[in-house]
Amino acid sequence: MRFTENRKNVLNVLKNAKRPITAEEIDAEITKELDLSTIYRALNFLEENQFISSASFGKNIRFFFCEDKFNHFLYCEKCSKIEVFNDCFAQKLKKKLNKQYNFQIESHILYFRGICNACKQEEEL
Amino acid sequence: MRFTENRKNVLNVLKNAKRPITAEEIDAEITKELDLSTIYRALNFLEENQFISSASFGKNIRFFFCEDKFNHFLYCEKCSKIEVFNDCFAQKLKKKLNKQYNFQIESHILYFRGICNACKQEEEL
DNA sequence: TAAGATTTTGCGAATGATTTGCATAAGGAG
DNA sequence: CTCCTTATGCAAATCATTCGCAAAATCTTA
Numbered sequence: 001m002r003f004t005e006n007r008k009n010v011l012n013v014l015k016n017a018k019r020p021i022t023a024e025e026i027d028a029e030i031t032k033e034l035d036l037s038t039i040y041r042a043l044n045f046l047e048e049n050q051f052i053s054s055a056s057f058g059k060n061i062r063f064f065f066c067e068d069k070f071n072h073f074l075y076c077e078k079c080s081k082i083e084v085f086n087d088c089f090a091q092k093l094k095k096k097l098n099k100q101y102n103f104q105i106e107s108h109i110l111y112f113r114g115i116c117n118a119c120k121q122e123e124e125l
Numbered sequence: 126m127r128f129t130e131n132r133k134n135v136l137n138v139l140k141n142a143k144r145p146i147t148a149e150e151i152d153a154e155i156t157k158e159l160d161l162s163t164i165y166r167a168l169n170f171l172e173e174n175q176f177i178s179s180a181s182f183g184k185n186i187r188f189f190f191c192e193d194k195f196n197h198f199l200y201c202e203k204c205s206k207i208e209v210f211n212d213c214f215a216q217k218l219k220k221k222l223n224k225q226y227n228f229q230i231e232s233h234i235l236y237f238r239g240i241c242n243a244c245k246q247e248e249e250l
Numbered sequence: 251t252a253a254g255a256t257t258t259t260g261c262g263a264a265t266g267a268t269t270t271g272c273a274t275a276a277g278g279a280g
Numbered sequence: 281c282t283c284c285t286t287a288t289g290c291a292a293a294t295c296a297t298t299c300g301c302a303a304a305a306t307c308t309t310a
Contacts (some may be wrong), residue, residue, distance in 0.1 A: 041288080097199065227271085261303105267294105
């Protein structure tokens with residue numbers, strides 16, 4: 001298991017991202033031309049080793065992200081963009097669930113689905 | 126927009142499911158032989174009209190579910206099974222987010238990732 | 251209840267994101 | 281430097297999901 005330049009680059013892109021992004025967006029961010037398969041392999045590597053996570057909601061758009069940065073999403077159903085917010089109370093619940101279900105919790109995602117401000121305004125025209 | 130027999134069947138399977146399930150599991154549940162494309166069309170129909178939702182985490186396994194029943198998951202990374210729990214405090218946060226981000230929230234999912242009890246015991250052998 | 255219009259279905263083929271096989275290149279150990 | 285292991289690029293394969301089209305089902309309204 002080697003932490004190669006490519007893998008570091010992919011991770012850095014995710015660390016610097018302002019919101020969860022797709023594999024292609026990651027590819028576009030990286031200056032050095034990388035094959036998409038290499039990017040996917042890096043992403044799988046990073047996810048297996050718990051550096052990053054991925055998820056998709058409704059539409060089949062898979063978003064990758066660093067969980068320590070973003071685990072609270074506002075996902076717009078219209079434009080498929082993701083906003084991020086910070087408040088969270090899930091930590092409290094975590095301990096309880098650990099005991100109650102005997103489930104070893106690694107991390108969490110709190111995800112709200114709806115229509116974002118921009119799309120709402122567009123609708124009103 | 127017709128609420129056909131097929132669509133009702135798909136919805137019923139999801140209403141009766143004990144946890145979020147995949148398109149193929151739905152197919153297997155339905156007695157009448159339905160083409161998978163029909164099932165997917167039904168699922169899309171139901172999702173567009175807000176009867177159901179879908180999401181996937183990490184691995185590309187898309188789970189469908191009735192949001193009013195299941196929106197709190199414990200997802201096992203090893204066996205990819207989903208358990209469901211009930212406690213939630215996200216409702217409180219909802220109003221706050223609605224105002225703060227001017228984001229019209231339709232629903233939410235709170236998702237915990239980790240290792241389930243069964244898999245943990247297996248690991249210990 | 252028949253005729254026409256509209257929507258849904260099954261089937262097979264297409265799509266698109268992700269994965270894989272394989273030969274080559276790069277990195278680490280001694 | 282040499283050997284061994286792991287990572288990469290490329291092209292081809294895979295898999296879930298979608299699409300096009302003709303046939304079937306449903307709804308309208310006369």
